[in-house]
Amino acid sequence: MFKLTINLAVHAVDVPEDMPLLWVLRDEIGLKGTKFGCGVAQCGACTVLMDGQPIRSCITPVSAVGAAKITTVEGLTASPAGRAVRAAWEQVDVAQCGYCQAGQMLAASALITATPHPTDADIDQAMDGNFCRCATYKRIRAAIKTAAGISPADHRGDVA
Amino acid sequence: MSLSRRDLILTLGATAAGGMVLGFGLAGTAGAAPSAVGDYVTVAPDGSVTILARNPDMGQGAKTLLPMLIAEELDVDWAQVTVAFAPADPKRFVSQYAGGSLSVPDNWEAMRQVGAVARAALVGAAAARWKVDPATLSTAHGRVRHAPSGRSLAYGELAAEAAGRPLPDARAVKLKDPKDYAILGRPHPGVDTPAILAGQPIFGIDMVLPGMKYAVYVKSPVYGAKLKSADLVAARAQPGVEQVFVVDGIAPPAGEQIGLAPGIAPGIAIVGRNWWQVNAARQALNPVWDDAFGAEHDSDDYDRRAADLLKGPGETQKTKGDVDAALASAHRRVEAVYEAPFLAHLTLEPQNCTASPTATGVEIWAPTQFPNDGRETVAKTLGLPLDAITVHMRRCGGGFGRRIMNDFMVEAAVIAHRAKVPVKLLWTRTDDIGHDYYRPGTYHRLTAGLDSAGRVTAYDVHAVTFSRDGKVIDGGGVGLDAAPGHLAETSRLRRSLIPAIASTGWLRAPESNALSFIHEGFWDELAVAAGQDPIAFRLAHLRARMATPVAPSTEEGEPPFDIRRMIPVLELVRDRSGWGTRKLPPGVGLGVGIYFSHRGYFAEVAQVRVAPSGDWKVEKVWVVGDVGSIILNPTTAHAQVEGAVTDGIGQMMTAIRFEKGRAAQANLNELKLMRMSAAPEVDVHFHITDNTPTGLGEPALPPVIPAVANAVFAACGARIRTLPMTAEAITAARTDRVKTA
Numbered sequence: 001m002f003k004l005t006i007n008l009a010v011h012a013v014d015v016p017e018d019m020p021l022l023w024v025l026r027d028e029i030g031l032k033g034t035k036f037g038c039g040v041a042q043c044g045a046c047t048v049l050m051d052g053q054p055i056r057s058c059i060t061p062v063s064a065v066g067a068a069k070i071t072t073v074e075g076l077t078a079s080p081a082g083r084a085v086r087a088a089w090e091q092v093d094v095a096q097c098g099y100c101q102a103g104q105m106l107a108a109s110a111l112i113t114a115t116p117h118p119t120d121a122d123i124d125q126a127m128d129g130n131f132c133r134c135a136t137y138k139r140i141r142a143a144i145k146t147a148a149g150i151s152p153a154d155h156r157g158d159v160a
Numbered sequence: 161m162s163l164s165r166r167d168l169i170l171t172l173g174a175t176a177a178g179g180m181v182l183g184f185g186l187a188g189t190a191g192a193a194p195s196a197v198g199d200y201v202t203v204a205p206d207g208s209v210t211i212l213a214r215n216p217d218m219g220q221g222a223k224t225l226l227p228m229l230i231a232e233e234l235d236v237d238w239a240q241v242t243v244a245f246a247p248a249d250p251k252r253f254v255s256q257y258a259g260g261s262l263s264v265p266d267n268w269e270a271m272r273q274v275g276a277v278a279r280a281a282l283v284g285a286a287a288a289r290w291k292v293d294p295a296t297l298s299t300a301h302g303r304v305r306h307a308p309s310g311r312s313l314a315y316g317e318l319a320a321e322a323a324g325r326p327l328p329d330a331r332a333v334k335l336k337d338p339k340d341y342a343i344l345g346r347p348h349p350g351v352d353t354p355a356i357l358a359g360q361p362i363f364g365i366d367m368v369l370p371g372m373k374y375a376v377y378v379k380s381p382v383y384g385a386k387l388k389s390a391d392l393v394a395a396r397a398q399p400g401v402e403q404v405f406v407v408d409g410i411a412p413p414a415g416e417q418i419g420l421a422p423g424i425a426p427g428i429a430i431v432g433r434n435w436w437q438v439n440a441a442r443q444a445l446n447p448v449w450d451d452a453f454g455a456e457h458d459s460d461d462y463d464r465r466a467a468d469l470l471k472g473p474g475e476t477q478k479t480k481g482d483v484d485a486a487l488a489s490a491h492r493r494v495e496a497v498y499e500a501p502f503l504a505h506l507t508l509e510p511q512n513c514t515a516s517p518t519a520t521g522v523e524i525w526a527p528t529q530f531p532n533d534g535r536e537t538v539a540k541t542l543g544l545p546l547d548a549i550t551v552h553m554r555r556c557g558g559g560f561g562r563r564i565m566n567d568f569m570v571e572a573a574v575i576a577h578r579a580k581v582p583v584k585l586l587w588t589r590t591d592d593i594g595h596d597y598y599r600p601g602t603y604h605r606l607t608a609g610l611d612s613a614g615r616v617t618a619y620d621v622h623a624v625t626f627s628r629d630g631k632v633i634d635g636g637g638v639g640l641d642a643a644p645g646h647l648a649e650t651s652r653l654r655r656s657l658i659p660a661i662a663s664t665g666w667l668r669a670p671e672s673n674a675l676s677f678i679h680e681g682f683w684d685e686l687a688v689a690a691g692q693d694p695i696a697f698r699l700a701h702l703r704a705r706m707a708t709p710v711a712p713s714t715e716e717g718e719p720p721f722d723i724r725r726m727i728p729v730l731e732l733v734r735d736r737s738g739w740g741t742r743k744l745p746p747g748v749g750l751g752v753g754i755y756f757s758h759r760g761y762f763a764e765v766a767q768v769r770v771a772p773s774g775d776w777k778v779e780k781v782w783v784v785g786d787v788g789s790i791i792l793n794p795t796t797a798h799a800q801v802e803g804a805v806t807d808g809i810g811q812m813m814t815a816i817r818f819e820k821g822r823a824a825q826a827n828l829n830e831l832k833l834m835r836m837s838a839a840p841e842v843d844v845h846f847h848i849t850d851n852t853p854t855g856l857g858e859p860a861l862p863p864v865i866p867a868v869a870n871a872v873f874a875a876c877g878a879r880i881r882t883l884p885m886t887a888e889a890i891t892a893a894r895t896d897r898v899k900t901a
Contacts, residue, residue, distance in 0.1 A: 016399070016437075023436040027374070032366040033359020035557070037508050038589040042828035045508055073359035089357055093349045093795045096803055097219030098356030099363060099508045099557030124837035131828070133508040133558045134219050135806030136799065137839030 007075025233275030261855030364527025400437025419565030454821020490609025509557020521548025597665025614690030749874025760859025810834030
């Protein structure tokens with residue numbers, strides 16, 4: 001039995017100790033926002049925050065979580081950075097298929113929490129582990145800058 | 161299938177709650193007329209409007225755009241509209257699919273007409289209540305107004321009366337003048353976006369049913385191999401496992417593939433209480449496959465056989481004029497061999513499907529691009545009547561053509577039917593890469609003749625592609641593509657086939673995504689051979705054909721390439737990119753590519769930086785496209801182009817190679833992917849013309865590939881004729897001074 005703190009709520013789960021956090025979140029607790037993409041920490045779709053740091057939940061055994069606080073996309077807006085990121089993602093209209101965006105937003109919120117005014121190089125470094133198959137990178141970059149208050153640009157193409 | 165206005169049968173009726181509903185079916189198709197009033201567009205007494213989205217959505221925005229077309233003509237505010245997926249039911253919703261960039265051209269007329277008929281019904285109800293001529297009434301923001309008397313009524317107040325009136329004549333309704341549009345032409349984020357950003361469970365993989373079990377399906381990594389043995393007992397003993405059973409394969413008809421045709425690959429289903437455990441139980445299976453026939457299918461072998469075939473004559477497919485004579489008399493001959501590899505789709509959401517047995521058949525929830533096809537394929541594979549299969553569309557975590565094939569749907573249905581429990585089948589990434597319907601590779605030898613003025617007088621192409629049972633494999637079509645074939649004075653296409661065993665299919669901008677690289681790369685070489693600027697060279701050849709500006713269609717029924725639409729697009733991208741006017745630093749170059757596909761005309765300029773190491777980075781791409789008279793949803797339109805361009809560059813970075821008939825790459829760590837640090841700035845401009853609006857899922861992709869390769873040549877002198885484009889190949893071929901760095 002593991003007691004997990006997820007989005008500030010405590011969940012008790014009776015699962016094998018080597019079960020990855022991803023599957024505990026999705027199939028035991030029912031938080032489907034965290035996504036499965038590769039299972040080998042290459043795509044970032046399963047990104048969650050552990051005590052504020054982005055981790056790949058697909059390779060994190062539930063036994064490694066301990067008392068750490070886990071934040072998933074369902075709890076993103078509990079933090080100011082998360083709220084700013086969510087609002088920017090809407091304003092810039094980032095999502096295409098949307099499958100990777102939970103992981104993208106969590107990685108972005110960790111970035112601007114640690115680095116409130118990220119440079120392009122900071123964004124490259126922080127976000128390179130989060131693959132977007134639709135290739136929405138231009139808008140992800142714009143949304144991070146919008147969330148950080150660097151650029152208010154509207155990238156939705158109103159002027160067509 | 162394009163819906164024309166005269167095809168529609170509309171029905172008008174009432175909801176139990178006192179609202180109005182409009183349904184539709186297709187005329188002239190057996191069983192197509194709705195037996196009862198449909199629920200396609202519903203106007204509730206409170207004025208809220210519900211529109212069902214006919215077609216799947218994998219991020220291309222059809223779930224938002226098709227209802228926008230209706231809402232515009234209905235004259236309601238978008239905020240009043242709720243959108244939900246329609247069930248997969250061709251009797252009520254006609255052909256439902258996402259593919260070919262066809263959602264816009266196939267629905268542009270009919271969806272607007274649906275909205276206009278609904279509006280006319282409400283106007284008719286108001287006219288009857290007020291006893292005035294309907295022509296004196298106007299609508300806006302979901303209200304009918306009578307200007308002379310100043311009266312107005314909300315649609316909700318008229319819905320019950322409208323429902324009881326005769327159906328307005330669909331042919332008589334007048335569509336809006338585009339200048340009066342309030343919804344179309346303005347950016348509307350996707351209707352699913354709030355749910356996506358909140359992490360709500362809307363994707364296929366998120367489906368949950370009461371009592372649902374989880375499944376994996378273990379298949380041979382060699383397509384078509386039979387199961388010899390497996391340790392079912394050991395797998396059954398693994399924790400969490402409830403059922404393990406063998407599914408005998410059902411082969412598709414000759415020349416066809418599982419996924420489009422009825423059939424299922426043989427395999428072993430493991431069903432249990434959670435997915436992680438059933439997936440872990442695979443380790444105990446030790447399946448042995450009868451896959452020796454795969455031994456001769458190595459990519460290295462394919463490369464050697466293609467090289468041999470290209471030395472031979474090939475089989476002539478198409479000729480225009482006397483190519484041999486033109487080549488013999490040419491002032492200069494240019495010859496090159498181009499190669500493009502097999503590619504995987506890599507939808508980020510791995511293939512999955514949820515299915516539940518019913519009293520008579522199976523109910524299915526699927527992230528699919530072709531729900532109607534999937535339903536039929538499941539019915540035929542299970543030997544059940546079509547009506548026994550129900551399919552619900554779920555949002556797709558990417559499509560790119562992979563989900564045209566419904567192999568995963570058939571597998572889920574067969575497993576649920578057999579296990580007699582609701583089941584969610586989920587593939588691993590390794591399953592997904594190993595059982596893809598790959599973009600086929602191709603090899604082309606191109607020979608051109610130039611006259612002394614630099615005009616292309618002969619264009620001779622020998623293409624090697626792949627076959628199955630003697631037929632060109634799905635996605636492996638080669639053409640003497642409309643543009644180069646039309647622009648040269650004489651041309652010829654010859655073809656040779658290599659039998660392949662892998663499953664293949666259509667990857668975003670299929671065929672065009674490889675042929676653009678090959679032909680537009682080669683045309684760049686011709687410009688260099690002619691001593692001309694690459695854009696000026698292309699413009700000269702386009703203008704030289706203005707006497708016959710419309711090239712023959714590449715396929716019957718497909719709209720032809722019209723030179724008159726490409727010329728302004730190319731001129732615009734030249735000017736917007738500062739082509740020929742900017743001084744670029746060493747190691748940086750501009751390249752151009754033009755391509756007509758999926759009814760869209762695109763010209764693109766890429767700016768690429770090549771490092772001394774040979775590593776390359778696309779800094780910026782300028783895109784100009786002509787997709788007709790209006791950009792219906794600008795935010796999505798720009799997003800599709802930004803994504804297609806960036807995706808196209810990603811297609812240049814990677815490859816699937818086969819070893820003994822199986823994909824050598826097992827997961828994303830073995831494939832180079834387009835990531836944030838490699839993504840370029842993209843400048844998008846739409847050139848508005850008088851043409852009917854067309855789609856944007858694909859046509860912006862093909863030109864970027866040659867544009868980038870041609871920019872590498874401009875940057876460092878390396879002519880890249882083989883994809884993926886590696887730093888090693890650039891270093892080996894570069895002619896600038898940093899060659900030895």
